[in-house]
Amino acid sequence: MGYRFTDLTTACHDDWRAYIEHDFVRQLGNATLPEASFRHYLKQDYLFLIHFARAYALAAYKSPTLADLRQAHEGLKTIVDVELGLHVGFCSEWGISEEALAELQEARATMAYTRYVLDTGNRGDLLDLHVALAPCLVGYGEIANWLNAQSTTLRGTHNPFDAWIAMYESEEFQAAMQAELEWLDARLADVTPARFNELSKIFRDATRLEIDFWQMGLDLSD
Numbered sequence: 001m002g003y004r005f006t007d008l009t010t011a012c013h014d015d016w017r018a019y020i021e022h023d024f025v026r027q028l029g030n031a032t033l034p035e036a037s038f039r040h041y042l043k044q045d046y047l048f049l050i051h052f053a054r055a056y057a058l059a060a061y062k063s064p065t066l067a068d069l070r071q072a073h074e075g076l077k078t079i080v081d082v083e084l085g086l087h088v089g090f091c092s093e094w095g096i097s098e099e100a101l102a103e104l105q106e107a108r109a110t111m112a113y114t115r116y117v118l119d120t121g122n123r124g125d126l127l128d129l130h131v132a133l134a135p136c137l138v139g140y141g142e143i144a145n146w147l148n149a150q151s152t153t154l155r156g157t158h159n160p161f162d163a164w165i166a167m168y169e170s171e172e173f174q175a176a177m178q179a180e181l182e183w184l185d186a187r188l189a190d191v192t193p194a195r196f197n198e199l200s201k202i203f204r205d206a207t208r209l210e211i212d213f214w215q216m217g218l219d220l221s222d
């Protein structure tokens, strides 16, 4: 029997749950997240998204077939058109101008995560790269769904972070997540146990770097 994406989350169960259910996420859901933490996160996420768009462009470059190229293009479009498009508007609502975004200094957690993914993609193959990217695209879709399943999550005007949840529960984002899951399931079906172990390691590393990114927001670390 072949592997599926859920085998990766099962192999890294504790790290995956620590990422999805991080205190930053919980506080964002119940509207207790300090505004300074959200602002710090938003700024760093702007830099993060630019590097992740580059990583999807690398996936396009490494794509041997039209189907692979389409999937890389899907990830790139989601970041550039859906996330970054809304992000700049979000930032301005939170008092962060485009000029301020252009002058930002990258925090170490942003640097570590984005460069890890780009390095994994450069030295590995297309599947290595998609697995390194998966906690980002699949994780945020799952986080929105997890938040919506919690009785403590506030929605609408009661929550200043509502628009953030709305972005990741949107049809467009959820469809991109599903397409990525299908692509990963199809590729993982053929891998050997030894190869699956290598991929699990990449998935775990990227998931742990997502945890550090949340923590950076909470700690306001640079």
Ligand SMILES: Cc1ncc(CN)c(N)n1
Binding pocket: 045, 048, 049, 083, 135, 136, 137, 140, 210, 213
């Ligand atoms: C750090 C991080 N990880 C994931 C996502 C969702 N693309 C994001 N915007 N930022």
